[in-house]
Amino acid sequence: MALYQKEVEMGCRAVRLAALLCQTVQRRLLAEETAAKSDKSPVTVADYGSQALVSWALQTALPPGETLSLVAEEDSEDLRTESGAAMLQRITQLVNEAIKAEDGAQPAPGPLTPEDVATAIDRGLSNGGPLGRHWVLDPIDGTKGFMRGEQYAVALGLLDEGEVVLGILGCPNLPMASISVPGGVMAAATSGQPVGCLFAARKGCGATVEPMDCSLPPQKVSVSKVSDPAWASFCESYESAHSLQDLTANIARVLGVTSPPVRIDSQAKYGAMARGDAAIYLRFPHLGYREKIWDHCAGAMVIQEAGGVVVDAAGRPLDFSKDSAARGTAPLRKLHFSRGSDIPS
Ligand SMILES: Nc1ncnc2c1ncn2[C@@H]1O[C@H](COP(=O)(O)O)[C@@H](OP(=O)(O)O)[C@H]1O
């Protein structure tokens, strides 16, 4: 079997399962009264549930005795408190529903218990680092987009000896049709093509996209061929708090970019760019913000394998290999790029 082929299959299945849970929660969230939408708990439930499912699916696909190393955003500490118990029950129910919806069967030897779910979430506590294999997960990237009913991504990468070798992006609300059309996402979503994309990239093997609902086979993607910035469009974060939009507007002006920015949430931007919907992605966080590896690992791999380049503001490649403990940064869960590859503010 080709290198990392099994891992791509494991990862795609895990991401699809997690996306199923996220879609269920988002549908219910959007059906609720506006007053309830300021409540962040649905996205919290979906975040935990997504992480539990990815962790469970990856661990069960490994040979017996092999332990998963997962670097992920969440941990179960709050869920193990008295006040978190009801939420853990809810997450457990959603996790079991998603597993059952996948193939109509409950996992053997039976539905997962709250303890199983909390344990699965805590497999995400790995420190990563330059040695061995580590999966890297953002269970819901773009939580603000998720809350608005817009773009978000389940983003899963795999590091092997410090190098990113796989990137998988589940983008349940991204249309298969290009969003670089008048009317953007809305127009693309009503074009008749499916909505929901799964991007997968394997080191040295290119990147593909397929509908989340498996209604079409995977097809190769490649980044925009535009070389004259005057014809390029650029994308950036929807949230102005996440990137200096005045600065990006100036850069675009200097480059001669004439079209308005494509603003969408999450690593769905990387997916859209990988198939050429936009040629440039500019991201300059405000002073003091430090990027986390799970916010770029999968997306950067998808871009790289689609023929693009992802660098920090100084033009250096991103380094996903630093062990958070080794760097001595506190708190432990705040895992960053190495200093040398930080995206400067
Ligand atoms: N002040 C800030 N500056 C830059 N990025 C931020 C930020 N606050 C949150 N983010 C990151 O931006 C991600 C969303 O990306 P985007 O801006 O492209 O939609 C968030 O992912 P989560 O939603 O997983 O927390 C979070 O990691």
Ligand SMILES: [Mg+2]
């Ligand atoms: Mg994120």
